[in-house]
Amino acid sequence: MLELTDVTKVFKTGTFGGGALTAVSGVTLSIEPGEVVSLIGESGSGKTTIGRMILRLTDLTSGSITFDGSDVTRLEGRALHDYYAKVQGVFQDPFSSFNPVFKVDRVFEMIRGNYLRDLPPDAWNARLRSSLEAVALEPGEILGKFPHQLSGGQLQRVLIARALLLEIRYLVADEIISMLDASTRVDVLNLLGDLKARGLGILFVTHDLSLGNYISDRTMILRRGRVVETGVTAKVFGNPVHPYTRTLVASVPQLHKTWHELDRELQDAPLAKVGAAPGDGLVEVEDGHFVALAQEEATTT
Amino acid sequence: MSLSVDNLRVYYRTLRGDVRALDGATFKVADGEIMGLAGESGCGKTTLGKSLIRLDGRMRLVEGTVELDGVKLPLDDTRAMDEFRFRKVSIVPQYAMSALNPIRKIGRMISELLASRGVSYDETLPELRRRLGLVGLEDEVLDRYPIELSGGMKQRVVMVLSTLLDPSLLIADELTSALDVSTQRAVAEMLVEFRDRGFVRSTIVITHDLSILFQIADTILIMYAGKLMEKGPAALVVDDPLHPYTRLLVGSLPEVGVRYEERRLTGIPGRPPVLLDPPPGCRFRDRCPLASAKCTDEPPMVELVPGRHVACWEAAA
Numbered sequence: 001m002l003e004l005t006d007v008t009k010v011f012k013t014g015t016f017g018g019g020a021l022t023a024v025s026g027v028t029l030s031i032e033p034g035e036v037v038s039l040i041g042e043s044g045s046g047k048t049t050i051g052r053m054i055l056r057l058t059d060l061t062s063g064s065i066t067f068d069g070s071d072v073t074r075l076e077g078r079a080l081h082d083y084y085a086k087v088q089g090v091f092q093d094p095f096s097s098f099n100p101v102f103k104v105d106r107v108f109e110m111i112r113g114n115y116l117r118d119l120p121p122d123a124w125n126a127r128l129r130s131s132l133e134a135v136a137l138e139p140g141e142i143l144g145k146f147p148h149q150l151s152g153g154q155l156q157r158v159l160i161a162r163a164l165l166l167e168i169r170y171l172v173a174d175e176i177i178s179m180l181d182a183s184t185r186v187d188v189l190n191l192l193g194d195l196k197a198r199g200l201g202i203l204f205v206t207h208d209l210s211l212g213n214y215i216s217d218r219t220m221i222l223r224r225g226r227v228v229e230t231g232v233t234a235k236v237f238g239n240p241v242h243p244y245t246r247t248l249v250a251s252v253p254q255l256h257k258t259w260h261e262l263d264r265e266l267q268d269a270p271l272a273k274v275g276a277a278p279g280d281g282l283v284e285v286e287d288g289h290f291v292a293l294a295q296e297e298a299t300t301t
Numbered sequence: 302m303s304l305s306v307d308n309l310r311v312y313y314r315t316l317r318g319d320v321r322a323l324d325g326a327t328f329k330v331a332d333g334e335i336m337g338l339a340g341e342s343g344c345g346k347t348t349l350g351k352s353l354i355r356l357d358g359r360m361r362l363v364e365g366t367v368e369l370d371g372v373k374l375p376l377d378d379t380r381a382m383d384e385f386r387f388r389k390v391s392i393v394p395q396y397a398m399s400a401l402n403p404i405r406k407i408g409r410m411i412s413e414l415l416a417s418r419g420v421s422y423d424e425t426l427p428e429l430r431r432r433l434g435l436v437g438l439e440d441e442v443l444d445r446y447p448i449e450l451s452g453g454m455k456q457r458v459v460m461v462l463s464t465l466l467d468p469s470l471l472i473a474d475e476l477t478s479a480l481d482v483s484t485q486r487a488v489a490e491m492l493v494e495f496r497d498r499g500f501v502r503s504t505i506v507i508t509h510d511l512s513i514l515f516q517i518a519d520t521i522l523i524m525y526a527g528k529l530m531e532k533g534p535a536a537l538v539v540d541d542p543l544h545p546y547t548r549l550l551v552g553s554l555p556e557v558g559v560r561y562e563e564r565r566l567t568g569i570p571g572r573p574p575v576l577l578d579p580p581p582g583c584r585f586r587d588r589c590p591l592a593s594a595k596c597t598d599e600p601p602m603v604e605l606v607p608g609r610h611v612a613c614w615e616a617a618a
Contacts, residue, residue, distance in 0.1 A: 042481035048349060151572060181341040182509060183569035186553045190568075193561045207481065214555035214566075237557060251486040253512035254558050255539055 002054065002087070002170050002201060006031045007063035009225075023049045025225040026063070026281075031201040033169060036192060038212035038233065039205045040248075041222035047205045050222075051172040054203065055089045055107040056080065067170075084108050085115055088163035092175035094155035098147040104155070105143055107162045115166055135191055139267045153184040160191065171195070174205040189215050213237050221245050227282065231289035240266075241291045303503040304330040304353075304470055309365030311352045319361070321576045322348040326365070327602060330470070330520075335496055335504045337514030337535060340524035341550075343573060347395065349500045349524070350472045352376060352505045354390045370469055372442070387418055391468040391501075395475045397459040399447040401447040403476075408443030411462055418466065425465065432500070433463045436491055453484035460491060471501040476506055489517050511554065515539045520608075523547050526573045526584035529602055535611035543611040546585045591615045 007027045013019035018058050024046040031037050039047040052058040054065060056072065065072040065085065075083050091097055098104060108128055116124060132139050135157040148157060156176055163171055174190065179183045190203055192215055212219055213233060220230040221244070229242045240246045250262050282290040309326045312319035315531070323345045330336045330397040340346045348360070356362060362377040369389060375381035394400050402410050411429065412422035430440050447455055456476065464471060472493060478487040486560040495501050506518055514521050514535055521538040523530040523546065542548040549569045559566065571588035574580060582597040583589070589596070595614045602612040611617060 042483070182511075182552050183341060183550055185568070186555060186566045187568035189555065190561070190565060193565075209482070210554075210556045210559075213557050214559055215561050234560070247483055249557070252557055253486070253489070253510065253516045255512045255515055255551065255554060259490075259516055261602045 002031045003066045005064050009063045010061045031199045037204045038215040038216035038219045040212045045222040046225035051174045060066045087170045089172040090159045111165045113185045130163045135161045153180050168270045170201045172203045229291045235289040303332045305368045307366045310363035330503045335518045337518030337521040338507045344524040345527040346507045388466050389461045390470045392472040393463045398455045449586050469502045471504045473506045530610045543616045544613050
């Protein structure tokens with residue numbers, strides 16, 4: 001299990017680092033194998049920072065991240081190398097994830113050089129083929145090509161295939177759909193669903209509520225680094241309690257319902273009554289559905 | 302009849318030949334109509350929008366005419382077009398947030414732009430203030446530099462600026478794509494309000510996001526690989542699409558309420574054709590489940606029922 005406990009990240013800002021910006025504040029989150037958890041937030045909500053901290057691309061200010069009980073933040077050298085064999089990330093812009101000078105095969109060769117040097121050529125080829133197959137790519141259409149010869153959707157799938165070469169357990173997928181065309185983005189989403197069925201735990205970072213709703217088991221809504229509402233996806237979206245979540249849900253352009261119809265629906269559903277908050281400021285409003293107290297809202301805005 | 306486009310063809314010149322980005326567009330936009338122009342990347346929607354106001358150096362007008370309020374627009378004569386720009390035809394460009402001059406205060410920039418059209422800033426100022434107020438901006442933004450404004454604020458400034466001379470036609474290119482959801486709604490609804498108040502007569506909203514168009518547009522025009530596929534009332538195009546491409550596209554969009562476990566959506570297999578030397582006939586036929594031998598002939602755009610146009614042999618049969 002991948003567990004984040006009370007994770008906080010403060011960035012220094014200003015020319016001499018005098019200012020401070022709290023990007024993530026007291027976030028507690030766990031991802032189980034075979035589960036997709038969505039992190040949803042607008043720009044500046046800290047969702048990307050959380051993903052980066054899991055991948056050790058950014059340090060924590062306080063709190064802890066553990067992977068099967070061992071502290072991720074202290075891993076170094078060999079141990080970190082082994083951690084990356086289990087936890088990998090894919091990012092928003094597939095075009096800038098590749099070095100344009102080299103063929104796309106290079107990303108696979110780098111994995112081989114770092115992790116699978118002992119694998120005989122036959123076994124390596126079989127594994128490469130099967131991971132390309134898993135992401136529905138035809139090896140002949142991909143291998144030996146330069147990044148500019150492939151579409152965004154293909155490149156994004158190459159990056160997922162690269163992660164699958166290792167027997168990874170968790171994938172951080174940061175806005176991996178945003179740059180793709182509408183007619184192909186759902187295929188990449190479905191791919192995440194298939195990987196989940198194979199036992200992979202996925203942290204799906206997105207600003208798009210409908211994408212998060214489609215694919216995830218649990219959802220966490222972030223605002224300015226704080227958790228606003230979290231829980232089982234169907235409950236968070238079906239019965240949004242926090243005013244901010246409601247604003248978000250009411251602002252999403254839907255395909256078969258106008259904004260005015262949505263406003264009316266939400267008006268009719270009264271805000272749930274929430275009791276006093278325990279330590280972490282989150283209240284359980286129904287089974288598996290937690291919300292931050294609205295009062296706290298007033299102090300942060 | 303506000304805008305009338307007839308068989309417009311605009312190609313990009315490249316060393317390897319012409320890229321046929323916009324290959325014969327015929328449509329009309331009525332007075333007061335907000336027309337959504339939707340399609341995937343590379344379908345030619347931005348090319349179409351840009352053609353109506355300014356052809357850049359690589360774009361070549363091959364044929365076609367555009368009439369606005371009964372006057373033919375001199376699209377390929379950039380000097381003559383200057384008469385129309387900003388006064389008659391105006392644009393909110395893609396990445397409008399970076400369209401503002403970073404070294405001018407907003408007010409000074411607007412005054413310079415107005416001066417270039419021979420309009421007095423001082424006389425326009427009361428109306429400018431009123432409109433900034435309408436979109437929720439204080440007068441003091443005029444004394445600010447663009448860097449001091451948030452993305453949503455900049456987008457609103459550009460909206461007010463582009464429509465200050467009450468153009469007949471406004472082209473809004475990916476107006477809301479870079480905004481957060483909550484700001485997105487406010488800016489999108491502004492477009493409708495500007496039309497209702499008569500600041501603009503007709504609007505073309507270019508976007509890849511069909512759901513935004515369902516919210517604010519009167520009609521939707523679907524493009525694919527440089528061709529028009531379908532045009533009709535927004536709700537009908539979304540709820541009951543005529544063209545197979547539109548049908549598959551709408552079917553591939555996840556929305557709130559649809560979950561992977563309950564209903565697995567499917568994308569459209571394949572890729573759009575390369576527009577350097579596209580094959581004859583319907584450009585969607587390689588990916589179309591209904592394609593037949595007939596589709597190697599190009600299907601004409603026909604008005605199937607009043608107000609609903611479609612370019613597909615199967616849909617028209």
